Amino acid sequence: MRLNSLQPAEGSRKDKRRLGRGIGSGLGKTSGKGHKGQKARAGGFHKVGFEGGQMPLQRRIPKRGFRSRTARTHCEVRLNELNGLESPVTLLGLIAAGVVPQGTAKAKVILSGTLSQAITLEGVAVTAGARAAIEALGGIIKES
Numbered sequence: 001m002r003l004n005s006l007q008p009a010e011g012s013r014k015d016k017r018r019l020g021r022g023i024g025s026g027l028g029k030t031s032g033k034g035h036k037g038q039k040a041r042a043g044g045f046h047k048v049g050f051e052g053g054q055m056p057l058q059r060r061i062p063k064r065g066f067r068s069r070t071a072r073t074h075c076e077v078r079l080n081e082l083n084g085l086e087s088p089v090t091l092l093g094l095i096a097a098g099v100v101p102q103g104t105a106k107a108k109v110i111l112s113g114t115l116s117q118a119i120t121l122e123g124v125a126v127t128a129g130a131r132a133a134i135e136a137l138g139g140i141i142k143e144s
Contacts, residue, residue: 073105079130080113088120088142115139 019031033040049056081099082089091107094100100107109121111129118138126134126141134141 073103075100075104075107077107077109077124078112079109079115079133082109082119083116085119087118088122089124090122091124094124109134 017027018025019027020029022028030040038044038046049058051057077094077099085093085097085099091100091104094107095102095104106125108125108127109130110127111133115133115137118140119134120140120142121134122142131141
């Protein structure tokens with residue numbers, strides 16, 4: 001077998017319809033294009049959604065909503081979710097404990113809830129309020 005002798009299997013490809021080959025072919029005269037109009041002409045093309053100059057549907061309908069691209073990889077952690085975690089608390093430790101989902105690239109501790117123990121944070125961002133609450137209990141925040 002050679003590359004120049006390869007062929008599709010017999011009957012797997014139908015012959016192309018031959019347009020404009022007389023009345024008996026079923027596609028003679030106008031070749032299945034009907035009579036007149038832009039689509040009947042050679043090069044009669046218009047872009048998808050074009051409505052003859054009328055404002056197209058995709059531009060008439062109001063646009064709403066926004067989906068953040070960083071929301072999937074950035075998570076917020078409440079102070080009370082840090083209770084019971086062993087120090088030092090890292091991003092990998094938060095993922096292993098199930099506090100943040102798998103695939104999280106960045107986490108930030110926010111001031112929500114209360115913290116009951118002194119903890120050490122490593123490589124996790126902290127808001128100003130959460131920083132004050134952690135340091136008030138004798139916790140340490142190591143930024144990397």
